[in-house]
Structure formats: structure tokens, C-alpha cells
Amino acid sequence: MKFKFLLIPFVVAALGLFPARAAKLRVVTTLTDLADFTRNLGGEFVEVRSLASGVEDTHGVPMKPSFVTLLNRADLVVLIGFDCEHVFLPALLEASKNPRILPGKSGYVDCSQGVSPVDIPKSTDHSEGDVHPYGNPHYMLDPLLAKTAVGNIARALIAAAPEHAAEFVRNRQGYLAKLDAKIIGWEQELAPCKGVKFVSYHEHWPYFAARFGLQYFGTIELKPGVDPTPRHIEQLIASMKSERVPVVVREPQFPEKVPTLIARQTGAKLITLPIMPGGVPDTTTYIAEMDYIVHTFAAAAK
Amino acid sequence: MKKIATALCLGLVMPLAGARETNEVQELRFQLQQMREYFDKVHAEDRALINQLIQKMEVVSAQGALPASTNFSPLAAGKTPVETAAPDRLKRLDERVDQVVEAQKKSLPGEFNPAIGLVGETIFGYRSKGSDQTGSARPGGFDIFQRSVELNAMASVDPFAKAWIVANSSADPLTGEAALGVEEAALQTTSLPGNLTLTAGRFFGEFGRLGCIHDHELPFVNRPQVLDRYIGGETRTDGAQVNWLLPTEHYVSLTLGAGDQFGGDSPNPNNPGTFRSAPKLNGWGRLSTYFDLAPSWQLEAGTSGLWNPATQDRGGVSVQADGGTLTERERRLAGLDFKLSYVPLRDNQFSSSTWGTEVLYSDNRYRFDPNGNWNPANPFSGPGDGEHLNGVGSLGFYSYVSHKWSRQWSAGFLYDWVQAAWNHSDQTSAYSPFITFAFSHWNQLRLQYTHTDHNAVSGFKPDDAVYLQWAWIIGAHSHGWTQR
Known part of the structure; x- marks a missing residue:
């Protein structure tokens, strides 16, 4: 028995392999806007990690094995929904071997619950490109719909850690009040732009356009996920000229060449807008991101 | 008190x-x-x-x-x-x-139906020498080969498991007749405790990097020769495997499996006699890990092993140039692989680079019969007339680089080199530049040139080949973890 000390390394190793469950809720979000909301709501009671760093395309977050271990230990996975993450999340969830966060389980937090989608395709045939059968998933660019996502996250946090319900409710109210105040400011800033037409590379902006009274004229992509053909670019330039479209939006994930060409040939102003926090410098939070989008668009549409 | x-x-x-x-x-x-x-x-x-x-x-x-x-x-x-x-x-x-x-x-009406997809793949090829001079299963000259018409279906079975089937119809290289075969039909658990997943049925066993993916998912037209010769193409098996994701912050995955037959082109199950004891099955394993070198740089590495202690006459009796015969009696294969990827976070749909390499060491044991009079019907008879058992150590590897510079265009270069499993003096090497154009995610063309060299021992001639591969997908198509 005097060699008991030889067991110490094995005990230490076992503790490393099976660490004690942390007191904080482990939340993994797919995108950075959801991470920002969760941090604001959960405060000190949550440990939040986002799979995306902010610069990625919402449909193109690389599938890294290091994400598997993050998801394996997660209490909640928070996602946009409407099939936004179909390229990477289902495979990661399968590899993570964490039944708590599979679809249908309480740890699977689909923030699109309660959001009424637009652009639901009449057909999911691939002749329409990489369509989302449940509708356009980019509702986070409408701050009123983002509030629905905030509510969904709050409900999931309360269900997962009811002992902190009071704090979550208080944080939710505080954050929504802050967001409401910003929404009034954004609506005022974009009020002079009502009816302004614009095009973008990918179909990210229908909710944003509807919320602020802008006219979403079309996309540079031929179809979602399909690069533009020379004929499509030609037709887009012709119709933009005849309809006097003054703004071209390029999301930073997409190449600059074609948007620049279109802007130059139509005389439109080219702007780069992020699609989630971190997409461009100094936009680490949702509010900072929307501030940037609204200021940049308003300046371009003047 | x-x-x-x-x-x-x-x-x-x-x-x-x-x-x-x-x-x-x-x-x-x-x-x-x-x-x-x-x-x-x-x-x-x-x-x-x-x-x-x-x-x-x-x-x-x-x-x-x-x-x-x-x-x-x-x-x-x-x-x-x-x-x-x-x-x-x-x-x-x-x-x-x-x-x-x-x-x-x-x-809603489709909710209980599996996700169904179909993959088609046609290879238009020209090869400068006939199959008698190249050892290839495909003829020389002009060759149009419908390599796959692959039907996939997958769905959850219940809250505890999912199942899938892959049926493939491909033409026989000699007769041209198409035959429908079941490539995969397997069940996999989804909620086992302890980070475990059990897969059972017919599936691609986890061994190496490119052995367990389908032809149309390869980054080039043809499977590297070392995989064809040492594994038998795809790592298909009828068996069961358990995968364990270690509960650590660093990604480490361990897989162990056992099954009858291992390798898609194996003609028959191992040991098709009247009684098969456990050592006559294949056992395999794989340990893999991953490192985030930088936000955009990823390194995946793994090691794999395959062992069948009693393969008997898998692949039949091979007659040598001197009239002697050899028969595989034990199968031993080990592999090391890595993939270094540059995947820029911002525009990874438009730009990325990959360097992948896999080295396999085959250490099979063969029964040599210098007179060629060994009777396979009595495989358990002792050595006689100079017959003996001997291990042959052979090495093979492939290495490729590929670069994507737009959503549609990518190109790369593959080099592979292999020694025959039964004779390490018999060597073959090949190099293949290739370029890919993707009309969309579901429709792509790939052009590849391959120059193959054989040394004198092999008895084959060097040859040149050009391939144009057209692959398409309709219906459901998911990006699985293995194909990432």
C-alpha cells in the first residue's frame, strides 16, 4: 500500500479527461450576433463561444474539428435557423456526440421561432440555386426581428438555468430597452432614404429593406450560391441604369471585382456592409454592427 | 456517552x-x-x-x-x-x-421519408497504352466510363439511431454491363452515452484519409494507386465499428472496428469456408487529431492500422513469372496521414489551399510455393516442396496540393508512388496535374492528365492518359463530417 502515490498521475489524468461540470452554462452560438445577445442576457452565468468569428459568410463557417469538442461540452447551441447553417452545423452536431443539443432537444435553440420568414421559395429545385426551403434566413438585419431572437435566447436560458431566471429577465429587459432606443435612432437616420433602391451580392437584405422602407432591387449573384454570369451582370447594369439605382452593397465575404465594375458602370456608390458583428473593424456587438450599417447606408444614399 | x-x-x-x-x-x-x-x-x-x-x-x-x-x-x-x-x-x-x-x-408530407439524392459521374478518357500493358482494369484508347450512378437515402430510424443506404450502379470494364450493388447500408447510433457512436452493417470503415470517401468526392479523378493496391479502393466492409470522441478540449478521435472483408474491390468476403473463427475477421483502428495552427490554418493528422491474422486466399493465388505461386495468408497494413489546409475565414468559398499526404506500409505474409503445385483446397497443409511463409514489407504514398482561387476554379497536382504488396521491387509511380471548374456546387467538370511509370520488374509500360470527369448531384446532398 505504500505505493499508493503511484495512482496519483492516473487520478489527475482522469480528472483531466472528465472535468467537473462547470457552474456556468456553456453556450455555443453559430454566429456572433447570437453570441452578443447571449452574453448580454446571460451575464456572469454563461460562458459563450461563437463558431463564427464575424468575418465569415453566414453559410460558410469552416467545419473545424475544434468546434466538435466545443459542441460536445455545450449545454446549449444557439442558431439562426431557417436552414441558415445547413452547410456546417448538422455535420458538426453529429460529430459532437452531444444528444442534449440535437434538433428537438431543449439545448437546441432555434432563434427563428416566432419569426415570419419572407421569400419562401415556391420550389426547392436547384435551378433556383442554393435555396432555403423555409425562407430567407437573414432576419437578424431587421432589429425588430432580432428582438424575437433575444426573446428566444432568454427563454432557453431560463429553462436551462431557472435559478438565474430573475437575472436573465432583468438583463433581457435592459438589453431590449437599449435596443429599442437604438431602433428609433436608426429609423430616424434612414427616414430620408425611404424608397432608395440598392443591390447586394447575396440576398442578405430583404428584412433590412422592409424595415427601413428601402427598395431591394436585386442581387449580383445569379441565384443564391451561384456566381453571376456575364449576361446577368449586363442585364443588372442595364436595369440599374434605367431604374437609377444609387447604391451597391458588397458583403465583405464576397469578391470586390464585380461589385466595383457594376458600381463604376452605373455610377452607383459601392459600400461594404457587415452581415454580423465583427464583419468589419469596430463592430464587435450587434448594436455597433447595426450602427455601422445604418450610418454607411445613409451616407451613401444621400 | x-x-x-x-x-x-x-x-x-x-x-x-x-x-x-x-x-x-x-x-x-x-x-x-x-x-x-x-x-x-x-x-x-x-x-x-x-x-x-x-x-x-x-x-x-x-x-x-x-x-x-x-x-x-x-x-x-x-x-x-x-x-x-x-x-x-x-x-x-x-x-x-x-x-x-x-x-x-x-x-410535412415528406417528413417521414428519407433524404434522397442521386450522384452521377462520367469519365471521358484517353489512355496511350492498352490494359495489357498498363495493368489497368480500363481499356486503352478512348474510353467513356459511367463510373457511378449512386443513389443515397438517409433518415433517422428512431430517437436512438439513423440509417443510410448507398446503392451504386457502375458498368463492368470488360463487358460494359451495368450492375447495381449496395455500397453502403448501415445503422448508426445517435445517442449513446460516453461520446460513443456505433456503426454496423455495410459501410466505409474508418481507415486513412481518402479511403473512406466515395470516388466522386475525391479531390482528383482517380483514387491514388496505393489505396487501390493496398486497401482495394474504398474501405468498404461488412462489420461494426465504435468511435470514441475523447472528452478533452483537444480534438482526439479513436475508432476500432471489426468486419468481414475490407476494401471495396475485394472479390469475396475473407475466409468463405464453412466456419469462420474470430481471428479470420479484419480488425482496424484509427486515431486522429487536429490542431488550429492559426485561425485560417488547420492541421489534421491520423494513424491507422488494419490486421487480418488469417486471410487465407483473399485475392486468389498469384502466379509469378518463374512459375511459382504466392497466396496471401495474413494482412497487415499501417498508415500515417496528414492534411494541412489554409481556409481563410472571410472568403473560404472563393479561396483555399490544401496539402494532403498519406503513407501506407503493407507487411502482408504470403505463402510462397516455388513449384506452383500448392493446393488451395487444402490450405491448412504444412509446408512442403520448398513452400514457406514470408512477410513482404512494401511502401506506398500519395501527396497532393490543391488551390482554389474562385468559387468555380481550382487546380492541383497529385504524385503517387507504390511498391507492389507482394514484391517491393515492383514499383509504380504517377503524377497528375488537374484543374476543376464548378458550374455550381452540384455540377462540376475536372480535367486531369496522368503520366504513369512502371519499373522493369512490373512488366508494364509507361503510359499517358487524359481524363475529363463530369460529376453532378440531384436531390438531397449533405456535407458529412467525413467529407469535410
Whole structure:
């Protein structure tokens, strides 16, 4: 028995392999806007990690094995929904071997619950490109719909850690009040732009356009996920000229060449807008991101 | 004395416990109160919204009729709901509700059906030498080969498992006749505890990097020769494997499996006799890990092993140039692989680079019969007439680089080199530049040139080949973890 000390390394190793469950809720979000909301709501009671760093395309977050271990230990996975993450999340969830966060389980937090989608395709045939059968998933660019996502996250946090319900409710109210105040400011800033037409590379902006009274004229992509053909670019330039479209939006994930060409040939102003926090410098939070989008668009549409 | 001490202790502890209980009850009451307030507030907000809509409907009804419905599109519309009149808002609301209902109609009837997809792959090729001089299963000259028509179906079985099937029809290289075969038909658990997953049935066993993916998912046209020669193409097996994701922050995955037959082109199951003991099955394993070298740089590495202690006459009796024969008696294969990838976070759909390498060492044991008179019908007879068992150590590897510079275009270079498993003096090497154009994610063309060299021992001639591969996908197509 005097060699008991030889067991110490094995005990230490076992503790490393099976660490004690942390007191904080482990939340993994797919995108950075959801991470920002969760941090604001959960405060000190949550440990939040986002799979995306902010610069990625919402449909193109690389599938890294290091994400598997993050998801394996997660209490909640928070996602946009409407099939936004179909390229990477289902495979990661399968590899993570964490039944708590599979679809249908309480740890699977689909923030699109309660959001009424637009652009639901009449057909999911691939002749329409990489369509989302449940509708356009980019509702986070409408701050009123983002509030629905905030509510969904709050409900999931309360269900997962009811002992902190009071704090979550208080944080939710505080954050929504802050967001409401910003929404009034954004609506005022974009009020002079009502009816302004614009095009973008990918179909990210229908909710944003509807919320602020802008006219979403079309996309540079031929179809979602399909690069533009020379004929499509030609037709887009012709119709933009005849309809006097003054703004071209390029999301930073997409190449600059074609948007620049279109802007130059139509005389439109080219702007780069992020699609989630971190997409461009100094936009680490949702509010900072929307501030940037609204200021940049308003300046371009003047 | 002990009883008195116990009573005193209990007397001290009980009030404390009671006090803690009271505190907990108060805390729970407080939380309950907070939650009630929260839900009451949400309920009141929803009720107010419903009332508001009802009032507006009444106003519109009183004014006459609702305007005729038109398709709402934010691309065409663009007016904010705050700015538009109530009839417009109601019309839009109606249309959006209709859209959601229509979407549900589309998905609900198919809910219990599997996700079904079909992959087609045609290879248009020209090879400068005939198959008698190259050892290839495909003829020389012009060759149009419908390599796969692959039907995939996958669905959850119940809350505990999913299942899938892959049926493939490909033409026989000699007769041209198409035969439908089941490449995969397997069940996999989805909720085993302890980070475990069990797969059973016919599936691609986890061995190496490119052995366990389908032909059309390869980054080049043809599977590297070392995989064809040492594994038999795809790592297909009839068996079971367990995968364990180690519960650590660093990614480490361990797989162990056992099965009859291993390798897609193996002609028969191993040991097809009247009784098969456990050592006559294949056993395999793989340990893999991953490192985030930088946000955009990834390194995956793994090591694999395959062992079948009693393969008997897998692949039949091979007649050598000197008239002697050799028969595989034990199969031993080890592999090391890595993949270094540059995947820029921002524009990875338009740009990425990969360097992948896999080295395999085959250490099979063969029964040599210099006279060629060994009787396979009596495989357990002892050595005689100079017959002996001997291990042959052979090495092979492939290495490739590929670079993607737009969503549609990518190109790369593959080099592979292999020694024959039964004779390491028999060597073959090949190099293949390739370029890929993807019309879309589901439709791509790949052009590849391959120069193959054989040394004198092999008895084959060097040759040149050009391939044009056209691959397409219809229906459901998911990006699985293995194909990442």
C-alpha cells in the first residue's frame, strides 16, 4: 500500500479527461450576433463561444474539428435557423456526440421561432440555386426581428438555468430597452432614404429593406450560391441604369471585382456592409454592427 | 456517552438544516414570482397585438372589401409596414402566413421519408497504352466510363439511431454491363452515452484519409494507386465499428472496428469456408487529431492500422513469372496521414489551399510455393516442396496540393508512388496535374492528365492518359463530417 502515490498521475489524468461540470452554462452560438445577445442576457452565468468569428459568410463557417469538442461540452447551441447553417452545423452536431443539443432537444435553440420568414421559395429545385426551403434566413438585419431572437435566447436560458431566471429577465429587459432606443435612432437616420433602391451580392437584405422602407432591387449573384454570369451582370447594369439605382452593397465575404465594375458602370456608390458583428473593424456587438450599417447606408444614399 | 453526543449534534444541526430549507423555499418563491411576471408580460404583449389586429380588421371590413391579393416581394415592395396603410399591412400579413403554410405543406408530407439524392459521374478518357500493358482494369484508347450512378437515402430510424443506404450502379470494364450493388447500408447510433457512436452493417470503415470517401468526392479523378493496391479502393466492409470522441478540449478521435472483408474491390468476403473463427475477421483502428495552427490554418493528422491474422486466399493465388505461386495468408497494413489546409475565414468559398499526404506500409505474409503445385483446397497443409511463409514489407504514398482561387476554379497536382504488396521491387509511380471548374456546387467538370511509370520488374509500360470527369448531384446532398 505504500505505493499508493503511484495512482496519483492516473487520478489527475482522469480528472483531466472528465472535468467537473462547470457552474456556468456553456453556450455555443453559430454566429456572433447570437453570441452578443447571449452574453448580454446571460451575464456572469454563461460562458459563450461563437463558431463564427464575424468575418465569415453566414453559410460558410469552416467545419473545424475544434468546434466538435466545443459542441460536445455545450449545454446549449444557439442558431439562426431557417436552414441558415445547413452547410456546417448538422455535420458538426453529429460529430459532437452531444444528444442534449440535437434538433428537438431543449439545448437546441432555434432563434427563428416566432419569426415570419419572407421569400419562401415556391420550389426547392436547384435551378433556383442554393435555396432555403423555409425562407430567407437573414432576419437578424431587421432589429425588430432580432428582438424575437433575444426573446428566444432568454427563454432557453431560463429553462436551462431557472435559478438565474430573475437575472436573465432583468438583463433581457435592459438589453431590449437599449435596443429599442437604438431602433428609433436608426429609423430616424434612414427616414430620408425611404424608397432608395440598392443591390447586394447575396440576398442578405430583404428584412433590412422592409424595415427601413428601402427598395431591394436585386442581387449580383445569379441565384443564391451561384456566381453571376456575364449576361446577368449586363442585364443588372442595364436595369440599374434605367431604374437609377444609387447604391451597391458588397458583403465583405464576397469578391470586390464585380461589385466595383457594376458600381463604376452605373455610377452607383459601392459600400461594404457587415452581415454580423465583427464583419468589419469596430463592430464587435450587434448594436455597433447595426450602427455601422445604418450610418454607411445613409451616407451613401444621400 | 456516544448516544448523548449524537443527540447533541442532531440538536445543533436540525435547526440549521431547517433554516437553509426556509431560505431555499423563499428563493424558489421569488424565482417563481419573477417568472410569472415575465410570462404575464409576454402574454399581455401578445394579447395587445392580437387586439390591435382585430380592431384593424374590423375597420377594414367596415370600409368595404380587402384589396385583391398580390405577391409580396421585398425586392419589389420596400415600404415599411409602419408607413403603409392598414389594408396593405393585413394583405402582407395574409400573404406571409400563406407562404409559411405553403412551406409547411411542402415539407410535412415528406417528413417521414428519407433524404434522397442521386450522384452521377462520367469519365471521358484517353489512355496511350492498352490494359495489357498498363495493368489497368480500363481499356486503352478512348474510353467513356459511367463510373457511378449512386443513389443515397438517409433518415433517422428512431430517437436512438439513423440509417443510410448507398446503392451504386457502375458498368463492368470488360463487358460494359451495368450492375447495381449496395455500397453502403448501415445503422448508426445517435445517442449513446460516453461520446460513443456505433456503426454496423455495410459501410466505409474508418481507415486513412481518402479511403473512406466515395470516388466522386475525391479531390482528383482517380483514387491514388496505393489505396487501390493496398486497401482495394474504398474501405468498404461488412462489420461494426465504435468511435470514441475523447472528452478533452483537444480534438482526439479513436475508432476500432471489426468486419468481414475490407476494401471495396475485394472479390469475396475473407475466409468463405464453412466456419469462420474470430481471428479470420479484419480488425482496424484509427486515431486522429487536429490542431488550429492559426485561425485560417488547420492541421489534421491520423494513424491507422488494419490486421487480418488469417486471410487465407483473399485475392486468389498469384502466379509469378518463374512459375511459382504466392497466396496471401495474413494482412497487415499501417498508415500515417496528414492534411494541412489554409481556409481563410472571410472568403473560404472563393479561396483555399490544401496539402494532403498519406503513407501506407503493407507487411502482408504470403505463402510462397516455388513449384506452383500448392493446393488451395487444402490450405491448412504444412509446408512442403520448398513452400514457406514470408512477410513482404512494401511502401506506398500519395501527396497532393490543391488551390482554389474562385468559387468555380481550382487546380492541383497529385504524385503517387507504390511498391507492389507482394514484391517491393515492383514499383509504380504517377503524377497528375488537374484543374476543376464548378458550374455550381452540384455540377462540376475536372480535367486531369496522368503520366504513369512502371519499373522493369512490373512488366508494364509507361503510359499517358487524359481524363475529363463530369460529376453532378440531384436531390438531397449533405456535407458529412467525413467529407469535410
